[in-house]
Amino acid sequence: MIRFENLHKSYITGSNKLHVLKGINLEIKEGELISIMGSSGSGKSTLLNITGILDNYDEGSYYLDNMLISNMSEKKAAMLRNKYIGFVFQSFNLISFKNALENVALPLYYQKVSRKKRNLIAMEYLEKMGLKEWAHHMPNELSGGQKQRVAIARSLITRPKVILADEPTGALDTSTSYEVMEIFKEINQSGITVIIVTHEDDIAHRTNKIIRLRDGLIESINGELVNPEFVETEISEHV
C-alpha cells in the first residue's frame, strides 16, 4: 500500500538546512495497524505528512497504492488525499463554526456529493461513533474524546484506504485514549491501513507493528534493530 525508497527530506529555514529524513526505506502493506514512535524532532510528523501528500520530499521515491507520488499539482494532491487518505490530528482540527454533522460531511462536499446524501452518510458514521445525539452540537460543546471521534468519523466518511493519525490521543486522558484506540482497531479490522504517530508506549503496544524513528532514520521495527551497519553507512554518505 505504502512504499518508501531511500526517502530524504530537508527543511530550509533561512540559510540553515535541516536534514530531517535521511533515507527511509519502508513498506507498509494494506490492512496493517502501525505505530510510529521516536523522540521529539525525529521526523515522525514529517514522514506522516509526506505519506498524506501534505508535504513533498527531496530525494528517493514514495509509492501510494503503487502510484509514484512526486511533484504533483495541488489539485491532484487534493484529489488523492480526498480519495485515499483520512487524517486524524492531535488537536482534532474540526471547523469551529460547523456542527459535528457538517464537519463529518465536509470531505464529501469536495466529492460533490449532494447535501442531503452526505448528511445522511455523515449521520451513519456519527452513529457508528456513538455520537448520533451530538450531531447538531458545535465542536466547542463536545469533550475531547467526542471531538476526536467526530474527527475519526470525518476521516472515514470517504472510505479511505489509509488513516493517518498524528498523536491522536495526545490531548486525551488515558481511558479516552484507550477508547479511541479501540475504534482504530475496529477500523483496521475492516481492512483499512492505520498509521498512528505516538509518544506513548501503551498506545503503541495496542498496534500490531511499532516503527521507531531516530535521527531521521528507522531505528527498529517491532524492537528489532534495522541493520546497524546500514544505518552507519547512510549517515556517513549524507553528512
Added chain:
Amino acid sequence: MSKLKLVNMFDIDKWQEIFNTIKKNKLRTFLTGFSVAWGIFMLIILLGSGNGLQNGVEYQFRDDATNSIWLYPGTTSKSYKGLQANRRIKFTNQDFDNLPHKITAIKDMTARFYIPGKVNVSYKNDYGAFSVRCVHPAHQVIENTHIIEGRYINEKDLNEFRKVAVIGKNVKEGLYKDENPIGKYIRINNIEFKVVGVFTDSGGEEEMRNIYLPISTAQKIFNGQNRINQIMLIPKTENVEETKAMAQKIKKYMAKKHKFDVTDDNAIFIRNNLEEYQNVMMMFLGIDIFIWVIGIGTIIAGIVGVSNIMMIVVKERTKEIGIRKALGASPSSIMGLVILESVAITSFSGYIGMVLGVGLMELVSSLAGNSVFFRNPQASIGIAVAATILLVFSGIVAGLFPARRAAKIRPIVALRDE
C-alpha cells in the same frame, strides 16, 4: 492555471460559510461594507446631480427649436467705406424677404416686431401686464408654441392685414377667467384684435404671458412701417459646422446689404443656438467625465478596503483553509469561496448605498423637481445596471489577491501553528 469556480453561485454550503464568517466578524464586515456603500452612494449622488443639472439646462433649451439662428441688429463699431462707426443697423421687411433668396438652406423663418413704447392690454374692464410679439406663421415652429384652442397666425392674416391675436394660456386665465376667449376681442393699445387661438409653451409661465399678432397688421397699425426687430430662422441642416458656415454666409450678405465691415462683431448679432447647445452639452460631457473619475476613485478606495479586509479574513482562516485542503479542497474551490464572499459583501453593501443614493435623489427630485436649474435628478436604470456590473466586478477584483493567497496556503504550515 487556476480556473475560478464561480459557477456554483447558488450552492447553499458556500453561502452558509460566507454567512458564518460575516456573522463572526460583524463589525469588520460592516466597516468594509460601509466604505463600499459610501462609494456607491457618492457616485449616485454625483451622477444624479449631474443629470439634474443637465436636465435643467436641456429643459431650458426645449423652449425653442435647438437648431435655430437668431439675428439682431446692433451698432457698428468700425468705420466702413467712408461710413462712420456708431451707426445703427436697422432690419426691414426687405431683409426678411431677400434673405431666403440668397441663403437657400433656410427651412423656416420669421421676423419679430415689437410695438414701440408701453403696451396696454385689456378685455372689458380687466387689464394685465402682457407682452406682444408680432410675427410670421413660422414663429410657431421656432418657438415651439403649442396651440390648445383655435389656431395660430397664418399667411392669410398677414396678406389681408387681419386684426387677429393668439394669446397665451396665462393671458386667457388673466383676462377671460372661465369665458371662452375664441372670437372675443382683446384690446391692445386701444385697438381691438379678435382672439383666434390659445397656446401653451414649454418655456415656462413667462412665455405664456405673450400675445402673438400678424406682423404685417401690427407694422401698419402701430406705425412700424417696414421695421423689424429680429429675424429668427431654422436651417435645413442640423449639422453644427454647416450652421456655423450658414451664419457666416448670412453675416456676409447682411454686411454687404447694410454696408458694414464683416469683421465688425457689433453691427449685427448672430446667435447660433445649435452651436450653443453643443457647447453646453460638451460642458456636461466634461462634468460627467469628472464625476466618473471621482466616483471610480471612491469605488477603488472601497475595493482596496474590501481587499484588505479579505486579506485579514484569509489570514485568520489559515487553519480552516488548511483543514479543508487536507480533506480534499482544491485551490480553485478555496479561491471561489473567498471571491464569492468578497462579491457578496461588495454587492450587498453596494446595493444599500445605491438604494440610499437613489432614495435621496428621489427626495430631492420631489422637493426641487420643478426648479429650473435642477430637474429630475434621477439616476437611470442604465446607471443601476452599470453599477451592478461594476459592483460584481469590484468584488471579484477585491477578492482576487486574498483568494490567491488563500489558494497558496500550504496545509502542513496551516495545521502546525497552534
